[in-house]
Amino acid sequence: MSITVRVPAKVNVQLAVGPARPDGFHDLANVFLAVSLYDEVTATPADSLRITCEGPDAEQVPLDRTNLAARAAELLAARHGIAPDVHLHIAKDIPVAGGMAGGSADGAAALLACDALWGTGASRAELLDICAELGSDVPFSLVGGAALGTGRGEQLTELPLGGTFHWVFAVADGGLSTPAVYREFDRLTPDAPVPEASPALLEALRTGDTTALAGALANDLQPAALSLRPSLADTLAAGTAAGALAGIVSGSGPTTAFLVKDAEAAESVAAALIASGTCRTARAATSPAPGARVLTA
Ligand SMILES: C[C@](O)(CO)[C@H](O)COP(=O)(O)OP(=O)(O)OC[C@H]1O[C@@H](n2ccc(N)nc2=O)[C@H](O)[C@@H]1O
Numbered sequence: 001m002s003i004t005v006r007v008p009a010k011v012n013v014q015l016a017v018g019p020a021r022p023d024g025f026h027d028l029a030n031v032f033l034a035v036s037l038y039d040e041v042t043a044t045p046a047d048s049l050r051i052t053c054e055g056p057d058a059e060q061v062p063l064d065r066t067n068l069a070a071r072a073a074e075l076l077a078a079r080h081g082i083a084p085d086v087h088l089h090i091a092k093d094i095p096v097a098g099g100m101a102g103g104s105a106d107g108a109a110a111l112l113a114c115d116a117l118w119g120t121g122a123s124r125a126e127l128l129d130i131c132a133e134l135g136s137d138v139p140f141s142l143v144g145g146a147a148l149g150t151g152r153g154e155q156l157t158e159l160p161l162g163g164t165f166h167w168v169f170a171v172a173d174g175g176l177s178t179p180a181v182y183r184e185f186d187r188l189t190p191d192a193p194v195p196e197a198s199p200a201l202l203e204a205l206r207t208g209d210t211t212a213l214a215g216a217l218a219n220d221l222q223p224a225a226l227s228l229r230p231s232l233a234d235t236l237a238a239g240t241a242a243g244a245l246a247g248i249v250s251g252s253g254p255t256t257a258f259l260v261k262d263a264e265a266a267e268s269v270a271a272a273l274i275a276s277g278t279c280r281t282a283r284a285a286t287s288p289a290p291g292a293r294v295l296t297a
């Protein structure tokens with residue numbers, strides 16, 4: 001018997017970052033939206049913990065116990081006093097190290113898949129607790145939809161969403177290290193204010209107003225990502241020149257996210273971004289998308 005879980009990528013429509021905390025993390029007002037790019041994680045009984053991965057970026061994914069899917073299986077098994085003997089196969093479509101929480105997605109998916117396979121029957125609260133232990137973005141991968149993350153981004157409040165938004169993601173060559181981007185933020189922003197969610201942005205989400213959302217997109221990590229990867233400015237310029245309503249670095253980058261009017265605009269902006277030579281590839285997607293879900297056969 002196998003269990004397959006499908007899990008979405010995310011984009012941060014607002015990422016407000018405060019000063020570094022004593023534990024090295026930063027307090028955030030992190031407005032997450034799940035988008036329709038998905039990984040699938042399949043859990044199958046095995047003699048020991050084993051990870052395999054397929055997909056265009058598969059060679060960049062660690063197959064050892066540092067993989068967040070493996071860590072999720074180990075944490076759940078340890079809590080329930082069982083051995084983490086499982087084969088986890090990741091069908092990866094989310095860009096790796098791209099600021100779209102691909103590793104976090106696999107952690108949440110593996111957790112849900114193992115819970116179903118092993119019959120551990122973890123409550124939602126226990127699952128969310130393990131997710132937060134795995135990483136700041138992981139709880140949102142479980143929940144999906146739209147949510148405000150406070151604390152280091154792991155404390156979620158679900159947000160009402162009034163419509164569908166259309167996106168194009170420009171995938172860059174190579175990744176950016178999330179800790180390095182936060183360090184660069186600290187260097188560039190010695191007096192970061194307390195982070196707060198923007199009322200205009202929350203209202204744009206609630207009413208499904210694409211134009212208002214385009215005007216409210218904000219990422220405090222963007223100057224840091226641009227400082228470490230100046231060529232992202234060319235990608236942002238190419239996307240907006242091609243007709244995107246707004247462009248932003250996604251999370252810690254280097255993926256850039258473009259909000260567009262509709263599916264037709266998504267197609268033409270994606271084609272123009274690819275033709276511009278300022279990114280490795282471009283993908284169209286919509287939001288919202290559901291969080292991690294077991295797929296029924
Ligand atoms: C940039 C975002 O993707 C936006 O959603 C997240 O803030 C990053 O979340 P993540 O990749 O799940 O991050 P974690 O695995 O929890 O932490 C990785 C590293 O990122 C930095 N980090 C992360 C989250 C946070 N609120 N403050 C931080 O400073 C820390 O250096 C930390 O050691």
Ligand SMILES: Nc1ncnc2c1ncn2[C@@H]1O[C@H](COP(=O)(O)OP(=O)(O)OP(=O)(O)O)[C@@H](O)[C@H]1O
Pocket residue numbers: 060061062066067068069090095096097098099100101102103104106107137175178251252253
């Ligand atoms: N299942 C996984 N898939 C991809 N990368 C993983 C996974 N588990 C661990 N990693 C490691 O995490 C690093 C970051 O990968 P990931 O795709 O999660 O980045 P990201 O999209 O920038 O994440 P975030 O937006 O949460 O910062 C990779 O370089 C890889 O070494």
